[in-house]
Each structure stands twice: as C-alpha cells, then as structure tokens.
Amino acid sequence: MRDEREAAEPFRAGVPVLAEEKVDFARELAANVVRSPHGQAVAYPVVESIQVDGVCDTVVAPAPDLSGELAAHAQELALRIAKELGVVGHLAVELFETRDGRVLVNELAMRPHNSGHWTQDGAITSQFANHVRAVLDLPLGDPRPRAKWTVMANVLGGDYPDMYSAYLHCMARDPGLKIHMYGKDVKPGRKVGHVNTYGDDLAEVRERAAHAAGYLRGTITE
Numbered sequence: 453m454r455d456e457r458e459a460a461e462p463f464r465a466g467v468p469v470l471a472e473e474k475v476d477f478a479r480e481l482a483a484n485v486v487r488s489p490h491g492q493a494v495a496y497p498v499v500e501s502i503q504v505d506g507v508c509d510t511v512v513a514p515a516p517d518l519s520g521e522l523a524a525h526a527q528e529l530a531l532r533i534a535k536e537l538g539v540v541g542h543l544a545v546e547l548f549e550t551r552d553g554r555v556l557v558n559e560l561a562m563r564p565h566n567s568g569h570w571t572q573d574g575a576i577t578s579q580f581a582n583h584v585r586a587v588l589d590l591p592l593g594d595p596r597p598r599a600k601w602t603v604m605a606n607v608l609g610g611d612y613p614d615m616y617s618a619y620l621h622c623m624a625r626d627p628g629l630k631i632h633m634y635g636k637d638v639k640p641g642r643k644v645g646h647v648n649t650y651g652d653d654l655a656e657v658r659e660r661a662a663h664a665a666g667y668l669r670g671t672i673t674e
Contacts, residue, residue, distance in 0.1 A: 574648060
C-alpha cells in the first residue's frame with residue numbers, strides 16, 4: 453500500500469482481513485533443507501531467487517555476496533523449522549534479506565522446490581534424490597555443490613513455433629548446458645522447464661543460462 457488511506461480501504465469491506473507489515477527487503481533468498489524421520493538433516497547452500505513480474509526467473513547458487521554469518525543463520529533457521537514442524541523430506545524456506553542485514557521467513561514449501569532445481573546438476577545429491585531418501589528413511593546424500601557457481605533459469609512458455617529446433621540449437625551452442633523440460637502444454641508465461649549452467653565465472657554462467665532460457669522461450673533468436 454502507498455499510504456494510510458489506501459491501506460485502510462480493505463478494512464471497510466466488513467470481512468476479516470489479514471494485514472502484514474511491508475518489508476523493506478534487498479533481495480529474496482531460499483534455504484533448502486531435507487530431513488529424515490529419525491532426525492538426520494542436511495542443508496544446501498543458500499541461494500538468491502530473482503523474480504520477474506512475480507514469477508521466479510533465475511536462481512543463483514550460492515547467493516552472491518551473502519556473508520558466511522548470514523548464510524549460516526539462514527540454514528540454521530531452516531533446519532530448526534524443519535525439526536519443529538516434524539518435516540519428512542524436502543523443505544524450502546523462502547526468505548527476505550532486509551536492508552538492515554536480517555533474514556525474515558516469507559514462505560514455506562514442504563516439497564522439492566523451484567529454488568532447489570539447480571541441485572539436479574549443481575549438487576552432489578539433488579533435492580529430488582534426497583527427498584526420496586528421506587521419505588524412505590535412508591541415509592541422506594551430500595548436499596555440497598559440484599561447482600563454484602550454478603545458475604538455474606526457468607523456461608516460460610512463449611510463442612516459439614518450434615521449441616524442438618530451439619532445444620537442439622541450445623544443446624549445440626552450449627555442450628555444458630543442462631535442459632529439463634516438463635512435458636507440459638506450452639502456454640504464455642507458464643513454467644514449462646528450466647536450464648542449469650555451472651562454472652567458475654558467475655557472469656558467464658548467468659549469461660549462458662539466460663540465453664538458453666530466452667532462446668527456448670523465443671525472446672532470443674540468435
């Protein structure tokens with residue numbers, strides 16, 4: 453809400469209203485953890501989640517320029533939430549990093565999550581594999597990253613007339629690219645897949661992911 457008058461308007465409707473404080477945050481983060489029935493738990497590196505028009509566009513692992521202290525605090529917070537809620541399997545804790553140097557919980561997702569898709573190719577054990585291990589109460593796998601940087605970019609449906617040709621182009625252009633398509637009907641703005649890139653140079657890794665996701669959507673044609 454922009455001012456007090458606008459904020460007061462919903463309360464005049466005569467129905468229950470939940471009001472939340474507006475948070476002055478610098479960026480969105482996510483802490484992904486997995487917990488088994490007997491209490492074993494692992495935490496993945498905290499990631500930055502970049503939103504475009506209210507939809508997750510890109511995830512960078514680990515979150516750039518995040519202090520070790522704040523990253524550890526976010527992981528501990530996620531692990532504590534998983535323990536106190538008795539979570540079995542994967543839990544994504546979406547967070548706000550505030551401009552005054554705190555992290556605040558925004559949302560919980562008790563399932564493999566978009567913010568953890570990077571782990572398919574960027575972690576020793578993916579969120580999916582560890583989720584299954586947890587549900588079966590098997591020893592959990594190593595959540596450490598395989599590369600210095602991994603970037604996941606969502607592929608949103610567009611008006612591309614031939615996505616298969618685009619798929620081949622992206623594979624040929626970037627042999628290290630990993631493409632994961634969901635088999636969904638393509639609709640404008642719908643998440644139909646994602647790509648993962650990884651390496652030592654963050655700018656290069658981000659460019660590769662953005663190019664592939666854009667080309668698959670049809671917003672990039674070269």
